[in-house]
Amino acid sequence: MTLGNRADVFETALGSVGMIICYDGDFPELSRLLAVKGAE
């Protein structure tokens, strides 16, 4: 499996959405990054 190298926030009618997957959750920097980018 190849590593991704970016995390973006996407605008939807429901709100601003960021995505992470499973083991990503052990690394809080990723969620912080998405929050800084505007994820709701």
Place this chain on the structure above:
Amino acid sequence: MKEFVAACVQIAVAPNDVQANVDKGVAWLKTAVKEYGAELVVFPETVTTSFVTGLDANGLWDLVDEAPDGSPVTCRWRPSRWASTWCGRPTGAARSGAWVYNSAILIGPDGEIIGIYDKTHPFPLERATAAAG
């Protein structure tokens, strides 16, 4: 952000049987919308293939699709087209050759791909599937 109903679908997948898993997932997507009014439905990681496939990168490549525009995505499944539902679907996604990604795809109510996220922290087991990019 508006208030909305989110649903999480958890299903027992058939390893490497993409079509069977897609059919099952679509059925539960419809149930989530019909019975709970879900506007966002989220599916498990690697729901199309299962997490442990027993395949090498080339074998996994054969199971997944490229997006028409060449972006990294499996496009076999656009179940939200029939309902006003946003669909977040982690899945195996392939970019090219032996580069296979574990990706989450945000699909809009008309079936359009809103966004893609490639997992940045693959579990050690996953890293054996393909070479690093």
